[in-house]
Amino acid sequence: MKVLVTGGAGYIGSVTSEVLLNRGYEVAVFDNLSQGHRAAVPADAEWVQGDLASPQKIREAIDQHRPDAVMHFAARSLVGESMDAPFAYLRDNVMNGLNLLDACVSGGVERFILSSTANLFGAPASAVIDEQAPIAPGSPYGESKWALERALHWLSQTKGLRFASLRYFNAAGASEARGEHHTPETHLIPLVLQVAAGHREHITIFGDDYDTPDGTCIRDYIHVLDLADAHVLALQALEQGNRVYNLGNGEGFSVRQVIETARAVTGAAITERVGQRRAGDPARLVASSYRIRDELGWAPQFPALEQIIDSAWRWQQRHPEGYIDRALHK
Ligand code: UFG
Numbered sequence: 001m002k003v004l005v006t007g008g009a010g011y012i013g014s015v016t017s018e019v020l021l022n023r024g025y026e027v028a029v030f031d032n033l034s035q036g037h038r039a040a041v042p043a044d045a046e047w048v049q050g051d052l053a054s055p056q057k058i059r060e061a062i063d064q065h066r067p068d069a070v071m072h073f074a075a076r077s078l079v080g081e082s083m084d085a086p087f088a089y090l091r092d093n094v095m096n097g098l099n100l101l102d103a104c105v106s107g108g109v110e111r112f113i114l115s116s117t118a119n120l121f122g123a124p125a126s127a128v129i130d131e132q133a134p135i136a137p138g139s140p141y142g143e144s145k146w147a148l149e150r151a152l153h154w155l156s157q158t159k160g161l162r163f164a165s166l167r168y169f170n171a172a173g174a175s176e177a178r179g180e181h182h183t184p185e186t187h188l189i190p191l192v193l194q195v196a197a198g199h200r201e202h203i204t205i206f207g208d209d210y211d212t213p214d215g216t217c218i219r220d221y222i223h224v225l226d227l228a229d230a231h232v233l234a235l236q237a238l239e240q241g242n243r244v245y246n247l248g249n250g251e252g253f254s255v256r257q258v259i260e261t262a263r264a265v266t267g268a269a270i271t272e273r274v275g276q277r278r279a280g281d282p283a284r285l286v287a288s289s290y291r292i293r294d295e296l297g298w299a300p301q302f303p304a305l306e307q308i309i310d311s312a313w314r315w316q317q318r319h320p321e322g323y324i325d326r327a328l329h330k
Contacts, residue, residue, distance in 0.1 A: 002026040003235070004067035004109075006052060006100060007074030008037025008045065011180045012115065012171050012224055016071060018042050018178055019228040028065040030058070031074060037323035040178055046198035053098035055103065062107035069111035070104055072097065075144070078186055079119055082141035083279040093144035101151055105159045111238050113231055114152060116167040117143045118220075118246070123282035130288035131167075131244055139280040149244075156242055164234035169220040169248030169287045171227055173308040179315030180224075181322030189221070189309060192259055195314050196268035203270065205255050207277035210284075213320055216255035218284040223302035233296040243295075248287025249303050258305070265309045274327065 003020055007013035008029030014036070017027045023043050028046040043046055046065060050057040052074055075093045082089040097114075104112055105243070119142030121133050137143040145167075152163040172189045174180065181192050194200040208215035227247060234243050253261070256272075263270050293299045302308060 001068045002028065002065065004028045004030055004061065004065055004070045005045075006030045006070065006072045007036060007115075008136045009033055009038060010073055011040050011178075011182070012168075013071070013073035014040035014042070014228060015175050016073070016177045016228040016231050017045050019225065019232060021045065022260065023232055028061070028067060030061050035182065037181060039323040046322055051093070052099050055099045058103045059107065059296075062109060067099075067109055067221050068240075069113065070109055071098055071231060071235075072116045075115065077141065078114050079118070079139045079280040080145075080186065080278050082139045085093055085185055087138035089140040089144040093141070094147045097144075097148040097179050098151060101148075101155060101161075105155060105161060109319065110160070110162055111235065112152065112161055114145070114148055114163065114165045116149055116165045117142055118167055118169045118243070118285045120149075120167060121285070122145050124285070127284070128250065128288045129246060131246055131291055162238040162242060163166055164238060164243035164245070166227075166230060166234060167244075167246045169246070169285060171224050172221045173223040173225065173302065173311040174315035175225055176226055176310075179312060179319065179322075181319075184236045188219075188258055189253060189262070189312055190269060190316070192262045193266070193309070195270050196262055196266040196313070197320065199314060199320070201271065202255040202273040203259060204273050205259075206275055206281060207288055208274045209277075212254055212283055213252050214256045215279055218252035218254050218286065220250065220252050220286045221258070221305060221308055222248050223300060223308045226300040226302055228286060229301070230292060230298050233292070233298050237296055245292040246289055247290055247292065248272045248288040249300055249304075250287060250289055252284060253305050258309070261305050262309050262313075265306060265313055290305050
């Protein structure tokens, strides 16, 4: 089976491409390299440099590669940025996704997997969020993913497209060969590790006056390899119907707990400062992943925060400049 992976040069898309190839799938990566890295694309994947803003380019890619399924990772994905630049999300994320869906429907692609987000749930009332939790996107980013989830619903009804929507909580960690490299970096774990490595002076905690035990935000960190595994399982399960799953470890850690764990893993002091809250940040986001565990037998292989941070630390130590100036690798 062949999978077209949009955003396959990005963090989660490149790790998922690696896992798909390891499990015997053929992979074609479609990416405009606006955020991703050519060196992150596995050498065994076919490569298309293209932009989803161009309906023609994506149609050509589908005609040429004839994928059996599309996994759609390519998107802007920052809650805070979406509060400052809403049209990059409400227009570009949605339009690019619709261009892709249009090309899939007209090109005969029957299976589609969407990278969705915990931000669909805004600032939820419940301690642990399952798929029945009310949808109330917390930002233009979350809204853009909800628009695509609704489009999938209707394309399934009208065109028979089979889909899975996977709502990630906080992806983190690295495989042996691939890790997280954003420019600029905004995510907590890589930033904390940059401080540990001496590349950054301190980590700023975005608010310590939240209604949580230590006052800092709580998130559910999930290893990127476990996320990738969920994509493969969801793809296999599409034959039995559409899938919507929340994906996290089911345990929350505060910003301070992440910093403390990074100190234990790295042995570095890691200076912290307390700053202002960041717009759009809910106090607590923790997933119930009971449904995917129950229906597909998914179980995270790397559930411990120590394991997640340790894998990111090892990747960062091996690649202090990230993907810059690196040759392609397997
Ligand atoms: N944080 C800090 N200081 C920093 C960076 C982050 O205190 O320098 C805090 C944030 O306020 C937040 C937590 O660390 O409470 C995690 O922040 P990240 O930026 O690492 O991740 P987010 O929770 O903002 O967002 C991530 C993905 C989104 C996805 C969301 C779902 O980036 O795409 O998880 O929960 F929607």
